[in-house]
Amino acid sequence: MNACAPAILDWNALDAAARAAALARPASAHDEALRRAVARILAQVRADGDHALHLLTRRYDGCELDALEVGDDEWAAAEAALPAALKAAIGEAHERIALFHRATAPGPVRVETAPGVVCERVPRPIARVGLYVPAGSAPLPSTALMLGVPAQIAGCTGIVLCTPPRARDGRCDEAVLYAARLCGIRRVFKLGGAQAIAAMAYGTASVPRCDKLFGPGNAWVTQAKLQVAAEPQGAAIDMPAGPSEVLAIADDAADARFVAADLLAQAEHGPDSQALLLSPQPALLEAVAGELERRCAALPRAAIARAALANARLIRTASLAQAAEISNAYAPEHLILNVREPRALLERIDAAGSVFLGAWSPESIGDYCSGTNHVLPTWGHARAWSGLSVASFQKQITVQELSADGLRAIGPCAATLARAEALEGHAAAVTLRLAALEAAA
Ligand SMILES: NC(=O)c1ccc[n+]([C@@H]2O[C@H](COP(=O)([O-])OP(=O)(O)OC[C@H]3O[C@@H](n4cnc5c(N)ncnc54)[C@H](O)[C@@H]3O)[C@@H](O)[C@H]2O)c1
């Protein structure tokens, strides 16, 4: 019996309820008990500031901190301790991520919409941004790059980063610190979970208050971000980036080992990760089930992957086109098109955080170093949200400038529309000037 591999479902034999169940996500980040517990943590930090942060860090991260902020000696020790090969890999990934993010950064736009009427859009960095780098089950220095690089390119000046400290020595992961420094980040706080989000949203004596919070995390982090964003005057958030998800579509050309490895790569993130495979090929589905079983057991994080595979689905579809339809309905964070003609299938895709085309584009490469961002919408939010980019760290301000001729040309249009809305004051701001121009002519 398969301890890891989920059963194979035939989509066209499922009724509507079974189909909905097959695409349902684990409700970890939206559980009512969690919601209440997170609200308590937020209130505690709001009321007691640093004192609450010390207490919550002792309770949830198992360490007693002298100072919440990483000091000079810890920065230096991290730099000294990191192996050269890891520093080089972080540097190499940084370069490619920066290359892609610079190329996709919005620049200023200027359009003359009528003679004498100039409209512009100018990007401005968000001043104070708060980045969250997960480190509960494993520190993720790659996430420090995915947050730090676009923040740096956007020109944000007040960057704060929070990441949970290690229980054994109360220090932050060395690679996270190294990646942060490479992105020009100088203020890192040893805080995790909902308390880190509260600290950055409200500010405390030690932690500066931020205008917008970024980064993925577990259910505590995601729920805390949703709650602070819903408060009046609360910090904005990037997106609800919760437990990792992958959906693969594969045909008979796919290597079952590659497909299974891609599913397990996301399953090992956490017990609430979700992995789906859609294929019209029963033989491939069977082979992937076998590979999942074999490979899951061999992973160091087998227990986590096994728990996540309880949420996994292997689904037989009538065709690749039907697989694309199901994928669009699910809107996965990561979509792998491991098929003979991935570009053709991509044409049918309209909702996914990031797409990986063909046999040689493993999802893990996007997690680390292809150049795209790995902070992506989960939970179906890819229907309406995009992954992080430089634009996420900016505001886009529009500007207009009219010459006298420009106002003469388009002023009557505005006055007519204003009167249609019974806003005579709006119309007067235009017609007064038009009259002044006529008088001066
Ligand atoms: N969507 C994305 O772009 C993306 C990217 C990377 C990682 N992820 C996800 O991020 C998550 C990382 O989770 P993690 O747990 O490893 O690290 P984490 O840093 O998100 O969470 C650890 C913190 O959770 C808090 N916590 C844990 N148990 C608690 C409890 N019982 N009560 C209150 N607080 C508690 C602690 O304060 C701890 O510091 C995974 O789910 C992974 O899938 C998503």
Ligand SMILES: N[C@H](CO)Cc1c[nH]c[nH+]1
């Ligand atoms: N797959 C994660 C996003 O869902 C990102 C990540 C970081 N490290 C490895 N993977």
Ligand SMILES: [Zn+2]
């Ligand atoms: Zn990953």
